[in-house]
Amino acid sequence: MRVNRLTALVAAALATGACAGDGGDGASMAMGMVHGPVEFQGHDIAEIRGGYAVSVADFNNDGRTDVIANALGVPEVAWHENPSWERHVIYTGASRIVNQAVADITGDGIPEVAIQSDFAMQAANSDGSNWVLQSGGDPTNMAWQGELVDQWETSHHVQWADADADGELELYNAPLLGPESLAPTYDQDMASFFWYDQETWTRHLIDDQIPGIIHRIRPVKWDSNRDAFLMASFEGITLYQASGTGMNKSWSKNVLSPGYTAEPAPRLGASDVGMAASGDSRIIASVEPWHGNQVVVYTDNNGSWQRRVIYEDIGGGHEVWVEDLNGDGYADIVANDNSRVTENNPNGTPGVNVFFSPGDPATGEWTHVKIEDEYAMNGCASADINVDGRPDLVCTGSGGMIRWYENMGGGM
Ligand SMILES: [Ca+2]
Ligand SMILES: [Ca+2]
Numbered sequence: 001m002r003v004n005r006l007t008a009l010v011a012a013a014l015a016t017g018a019c020a021g022d023g024g025d026g027a028s029m030a031m032g033m034v035h036g037p038v039e040f041q042g043h044d045i046a047e048i049r050g051g052y053a054v055s056v057a058d059f060n061n062d063g064r065t066d067v068i069a070n071a072l073g074v075p076e077v078a079w080h081e082n083p084s085w086e087r088h089v090i091y092t093g094a095s096r097i098v099n100q101a102v103a104d105i106t107g108d109g110i111p112e113v114a115i116q117s118d119f120a121m122q123a124a125n126s127d128g129s130n131w132v133l134q135s136g137g138d139p140t141n142m143a144w145q146g147e148l149v150d151q152w153e154t155s156h157h158v159q160w161a162d163a164d165a166d167g168e169l170e171l172y173n174a175p176l177l178g179p180e181s182l183a184p185t186y187d188q189d190m191a192s193f194f195w196y197d198q199e200t201w202t203r204h205l206i207d208d209q210i211p212g213i214i215h216r217i218r219p220v221k222w223d224s225n226r227d228a229f230l231m232a233s234f235e236g237i238t239l240y241q242a243s244g245t246g247m248n249k250s251w252s253k254n255v256l257s258p259g260y261t262a263e264p265a266p267r268l269g270a271s272d273v274g275m276a277a278s279g280d281s282r283i284i285a286s287v288e289p290w291h292g293n294q295v296v297v298y299t300d301n302n303g304s305w306q307r308r309v310i311y312e313d314i315g316g317g318h319e320v321w322v323e324d325l326n327g328d329g330y331a332d333i334v335a336n337d338n339s340r341v342t343e344n345n346p347n348g349t350p351g352v353n354v355f356f357s358p359g360d361p362a363t364g365e366w367t368h369v370k371i372e373d374e375y376a377m378n379g380c381a382s383a384d385i386n387v388d389g390r391p392d393l394v395c396t397g398s399g400g401m402i403r404w405y406e407n408m409g410g411g412m
């Protein structure tokens with residue numbers, strides 16, 4: 001295990017008084033103390049060439065959260081067992097795997113894994129296969145059963161969610177784009193958004209009028225115990241909510257923000273979106289535009305979402321993660337950077353950026369700490385990997401590594 005050399009950098013930030021407790025505005029005084037940055041220490045889990053997506057789940061039901069990651073060039077599905085990080089290959093029947101989503105849909109304590117394979121940026125080259133993998137009870141078994149649920153060109157982001165709150169998860173699929181959308185602008189056609197019921201895995205349409213690229217769909221509890229979806233696309237940030245139950249769900253859509261609109265496609269809209277409770281309200285955060293450079297915070301301003309750019313120097317933006325990492329009740333933001341330093345890109349800025357919230361996320365000063373500056377990272381998830389009560393981060397990306405970042409606390 002290699003110790004992250006940025007630890008010293010973070011410690012220096014703490015020593016220079018970034019550790020606050022003095023929010024400096026009325027809202028934070030009323031809410032309580034705002035904490036400064038916590039320190040993160042990086043640990044390698046495994047190398048993965050061209051890492052793309054990472055998720056966390058307890059695969060062997062031992063109380064420790066394990067890690068699954070995939071890469072387009074690695075034709076295997078494998079999870080890594082916490083804490084030894086032994087790699088368990090569970091499926092070898094798919095290639096060009098772009099995303100996965102993990103949930104225990106059978107209730108036996110061992111999760112199922114939905115994967116999307118045969119991905120390409122061009123519909124003509126992408127069968128877009130959607131699979132559900134089941135362990136049969138032994139999560140270390142090398143031959144999980146794979147069921148081909150659907151094929152839809154450019155299937156690209158997958159999630160489990162319960163949009164009718166009946167206790168049974170549905171599967172959600174957001175293909176990247178419509179068949180006529182092509183490089184370089186990718187905006188010639190409309191994209192679609194689907195769900196599948198567990199009984200028959202029938203494809204049900206949610207929306208087929210999404211312009212350009214859909215990059216991420218994120219289930220959130222918006223205003224009830226139903227899961228709603230925030231979508232990041234060329235259209236910006238949109239909210240999808242279901243009414244009705246079972247096969248009879250119908251969907252409403254609201255554009256919360258058009259996102260980044262200063263340039264034409266493909267530098268348009270949003271790349272990813274997250275939401276979390278913060279203080280006595282909530283924030284939405286995104287990275288914009290698609291594959292963009294801006295970290296954006298949205299705050300609720302009497303029912304409309306006020307857009308604020310807090311950072312513009314992400315070299316290769318992709319995903320965002322929103323969570324209170326220093327335990328002060330205010331949601332913080334993780335924005336990875338997938339730009340590598342190469343001969344053609346000597347000014348790459350690979351790594352992971354964390355932004356700690358001020359007492360007023362709309363007007364206060366966010367504290368930026370870079371917790372990784374060596375490995376290009378495409379996405380991060382969070383889990384309490386070492387079971388000490390503090391949320392840790394797990395990331396992977398084109399830097400070729402899966403790493404977890406131990407939340408060392410501090411920041412009070
Ligand atoms: Ca485990
Ligand atoms: Ca359901």
Ligand SMILES: [Ca+2]
Nearest residue numbers: 324325326330
């Ligand atoms: Ca916080």
Ligand SMILES: [Ca+2]
Nearest residue numbers: 384386388390
């Ligand atoms: Ca922890």
